[in-house]
Amino acid sequence: MNKKKVLLVLSILALLFLMSGCAIPTDENGQFIRITDDTTFQYMMTNEGIFAAIFVYPLSKFINFMVPRTNVAVAIALVTVTINLVVTLLTWRSNMATQKMQMIQPELARIQKKYEGRDDQNSKMRQAQEMQNLYNKHGINPMGSLLVSFIQFPILIAMYHAVQRSVYVANGSVFGLSLATSPLQGISEGKYGYLVIFALMVITQLISMKVPQWLSERRAKAEAEKHFRRYEKPANPNQATMYFMMVFISVLLISWPTSMSFYYVISSLTMILKNLLLDRFINKEMEAVK
Numbered sequence: 001m002n003k004k005k006v007l008l009v010l011s012i013l014a015l016l017f018l019m020s021g022c023a024i025p026t027d028e029n030g031q032f033i034r035i036t037d038d039t040t041f042q043y044m045m046t047n048e049g050i051f052a053a054i055f056v057y058p059l060s061k062f063i064n065f066m067v068p069r070t071n072v073a074v075a076i077a078l079v080t081v082t083i084n085l086v087v088t089l090l091t092w093r094s095n096m097a098t099q100k101m102q103m104i105q106p107e108l109a110r111i112q113k114k115y116e117g118r119d120d121q122n123s124k125m126r127q128a129q130e131m132q133n134l135y136n137k138h139g140i141n142p143m144g145s146l147l148v149s150f151i152q153f154p155i156l157i158a159m160y161h162a163v164q165r166s167v168y169v170a171n172g173s174v175f176g177l178s179l180a181t182s183p184l185q186g187i188s189e190g191k192y193g194y195l196v197i198f199a200l201m202v203i204t205q206l207i208s209m210k211v212p213q214w215l216s217e218r219r220a221k222a223e224a225e226k227h228f229r230r231y232e233k234p235a236n237p238n239q240a241t242m243y244f245m246m247v248f249i250s251v252l253l254i255s256w257p258t259s260m261s262f263y264y265v266i267s268s269l270t271m272i273l274k275n276l277l278l279d280r281f282i283n284k285e286m287e288a289v290k
Contacts, residue, residue, distance in 0.1 A: 024164055034167040035060035055158035059083075060166045072172030072179060076163065076259060080266040083155055088274055096278060105216065107134055163259040172259075179259035186258065194258055201261040202250055204268035209242050211272050215279045 025033045025048060035057065044053035059079055066075035108131060115127040134140075163169045163179070170180050177186065177193045186194030253261050 024161055032165055032170075034170060035064065035162075035165045036167045037064055051154070051158075052161070055154060056161040056165065059158055059162035063162065063166045064168050067166075067168035067172065072168055072259075073174045073262065075168070076179075076263055077266045079159075079162075080263050081270055083159065084267060084270040084274065087155065096282065101140060104134060104138060104140070159263060160256065160260060163257060163263065169257075169259050174258075174262060177258060179262065180257050182255050183258055183261055184254045197258055197261050197265070198254060201253060201264045201268070202246070204265050204272075205249060206246055208268040208271040208275070209246065211275045215275065219279075219282075 027033055039057070039061070041053055041057060044057045062079055062082075063072075063075045066078055070078075111127060111130050111134070114130075115123050118124075118127075172179050174197075175193055177191065177197070181194065183194040183198035187198075249264075253264065
């Protein structure tokens with residue numbers, strides 16, 4: 001657990017470092033240099049570097065391509081779904097490991113209770129071995145789930161830059177609300193539609209974080225009933241971390257463009273569907289293990 005907390009802090013620092021190190025370029029008037037239909041990959045590589053060319057440029061160009069054919073909301077939604085699909089393919093095993101880790105929490109709790117109060121080296125080694133055997137049985141790498149967070153960092157930064165710099169997003173709106181305006185600014189101007197979008201972001205993001213836990217508890221409860229055992233809801237050591245991340249994301253997004261809040265609403269809904277799909281695959285794997 002201590003290692004995970006340290007990695008969480010390092011991950012947040014890495015995110016802040018990336019944000020500060022990948023500043024959006026501005027013109028002589030201090031305005032963001034927009035990515036337009038005429039902006040080329042060569043220009044981005046030459047003037048802004050590999051991150052902007054490989055990550056930011058294609059996202060902005062895709063938004064610019066789609067907006068005239070649909071609208072800015074649909075364009076952002078399509079980019080979001082595409083990003084999540086790519087991330088899901090890259091992190092499928094890590095996501096499976098995360099779900100499985102939550103699912104075996106009752107078994108881990110029983111092992112920990114078995115050795116509770118035993119501080120001798122031999123007992124600690126036996127406990128570690130039993131936990132490792134449980135991980136091996138279900139094909140889990142306890143540290144593998146951290147890959148998801150690290151892969152998402154550059155994508156989050158790229159999406160932030162892309163929606164900031166897309167000329168169509170800068171001039172676009174959803175339900176009459178400018179996507180270039182931050183929720184904080186919109187609310188301060190008395191336009192409470194921004195508050196609705198921001199609140200939807202917080203709610204859907206929180207649900208997307210809780211769904212894996214709910215699915216895990218449902219599986220554990222069904223397993224207990226199947227073996228005529230009393231179901232005991234295990235303690236969730238990651239609960240505080242989850243809420244910390246939710247607060248961290250909310251503090252960032254309230255001052256970012258509303259397009260990012262809109263992006264997170266779509267992303268969270270996509271994550272919920274992904275977790276439901278993962279749940280089906282995990283149930284099949286667990287049946288095969290038995």
